[in-house]
Amino acid sequence: MAAGSIVVDFPSMGAACCFSSLESLLRDSTSRFLAAVSAAPDPDLTNFRSLFSRVLNTYPDPPLEAVWFFSALSFHDAPGDLRNLLHLLSAFTASSRSVTKPLALLAPVVSELFHSAKPRRETEALVEAVLSYISICSSRGPAGGEGASADAGSLLPAFGELVKVWSVRHSRDRCPFQVLFPLAGEDARRELMREGCNVAFLAGVVVAEAFLLRLCLKVQGAAGVPRAELQKELRIWAVSSISVFQNQQFFGVLLNMLVNRPLPVYSLLSADDEILVRDILYDALILVDYSFINKGAEVDQADSSLLPLFVSRLLITHDAINDARSKGDQGRAMSFMNAFFTSNIPTYFAKWATCQAGFNQLSKPAAVTPQALLSMYRYGIMHLNFQ
Known part of the structure; x- marks a missing residue:
């Protein structure tokens, strides 16, 4: 994002205004836009479009927020x-x-x-x-x-x-x-x-x-x-x-x-x-x-940034197995179990566990089921909280 102040001319104010950043310009413009559309069903947004057209042209790759505001002005007309x-x-x-x-x-x-x-x-x-x-x-x-x-x-x-x-x-x-x-x-x-x-x-x-x-x-x-x-x-x-x-x-x-x-x-x-x-x-x-x-999950130490993703995968696998069993569909439940066994979820949590205080080196958990891994994960979190 380009540094420096932004000077713009709002004709309705009769004078130019200086904004310290794009952030301050966007906040002010948003406030004016919302006031304009609240005051009239079809407000004249010509000045806004002209202003933001100039602002966007100053960037080789315009910021997302500025593009959003300009496109909202265009969409309002059509x-x-x-x-x-x-x-x-x-x-x-x-x-x-x-x-x-x-x-x-x-x-x-x-x-x-x-x-x-x-x-x-x-x-x-x-x-x-x-x-x-x-x-x-x-x-x-x-x-x-x-x-x-x-x-x-x-x-x-x-x-x-x-x-x-x-x-x-x-x-x-x-x-x-x-x-x-x-x-x-x-x-x-x-x-x-x-x-x-x-x-x-x-x-x-x-x-x-x-x-x-x-x-x-x-x-x-x-x-x-x-x-x-x-x-x-x-x-x-x-x-x-x-x-x-x-x-x-x-x-x-x-x-x-x-x-x-x-x-x-x-x-x-x-x-x-x-x-x-x-x-x-x-x-x-x-x-x-x-x-x-799986990127980042196959290294010696499990990438901690992937932990939320793997916890969610573990939770929905557990839910899907229970859901299938509750419907009497044992074949479907077994398909989910087999997918779990062949996935890298157990290995990831084994690596994650070895990184936590109080755990010895593990290659795989002793009991490889979604329920067992959930228990291990929750114990690991509790153990860390007590450290």
């Missing part, structure tokens, strides 16, 4: 033109070295698709366009050098105010984060509200929401298809999509959704269909060994 919004947001990242920023920018598009009253076929086509763009961005692979630094960046503190710019069209009473991230789940929204949340996490949330929205639309459009056939078809689609995206943050958000029941799809699906989607996600997240989530 609400409903989601394809144009997608093109606008993607155009701003054409020269970006970041892998995650282009994905994070898509949050308003996914939100508008969720709230859209367009016919389902049109919505499906637009969601497919979003997922295709996500696939293209994902194929770039991890960026090196400057790109890696960009992907490690944090959102500006003004991010929370910018969320209101996009949520105000749909509700002034509900939590703005709930409006803009309707499929994220409470835990993910809390992390997004935390000051200093990183861009990579936002990108993972956006990909998870787009993925879940498409999955729900597929279920909605499958009336009359036998349940078993539909589950098999959508499991294949889900596994293929996860393999293409290769995004650990996205994978972690999906895991967390399963840990915290019910899935955040209550406004899109019936209770029975929510169970179907849950079963599809159990299959896709547990039965397949994805190479991209």
Whole structure:
């Protein structure tokens, strides 16, 4: 981000204003924007557009927050033109070295698709366009050098105010984060509200929401298809999509959704269909060994940054086994157990345990079951708390 003050001219004030940073400019502009749209249904936003057009032109790779504000101004003039919004947001990242920023920018598009009253076929086509763009961005692979630094960046503190710019069209009473991230789940929204949340996490949330929205639309459009056939078809689609995206943050958000029941799809699906989607996600997240989530888990000492991901994997495996057994489906329960035995979850927790105070060197836990590992993990946490 460029350093130094920003001088802008607000004609309505009759004088130029000097802002110490982009952060202060965004906060002031957001306040003015919200006041303008509250005072009139169709306010004149010409001055805002002119100002932010100049601001964006000063950056070779414009900050996410500035792009969001400018695109909100453009969308306000043509609400409903989601394809144009997608093109606008993607155009701003054409020269970006970041892998995650282009994905994070898509949050308003996914939100508008969720709230859209367009016919389902049109919505499906637009969601497919979003997922295709996500696939293209994902194929770039991890960026090196400057790109890696960009992907490690944090959102500006003004991010929370910018969320209101996009949520105000749909509700002034509900939590703005709930409006803009309707499929994220409470835990993910809390992390997004935390000051200093990183861009990579936002990108993972956006990909998870787009993925879940498409999955729900597929279920909605499958009336009359036998349940078993539909589950098999959508499991294949889900596994293929996860393999293409290769995004650990996205994978972690999906895991967390399963840990915290019910899935955040209550406004899109019936209770029975929510169970179907849950079963599809159990299959896709547990039965397949994805190479991209194993990076950092095969070294001598388990990468502690992966601990939340592995704990979530352990929890949903345990839940999936119990769920299958409660339904009398022993074959399905055994499939989950076999996937657990052949995964690197037991090895990861053995390595994690050896790093904690009071544990001797272990190659594998004595009892390799999800329940045993959960007990070992909880004991390890308790042991550390007593040190």
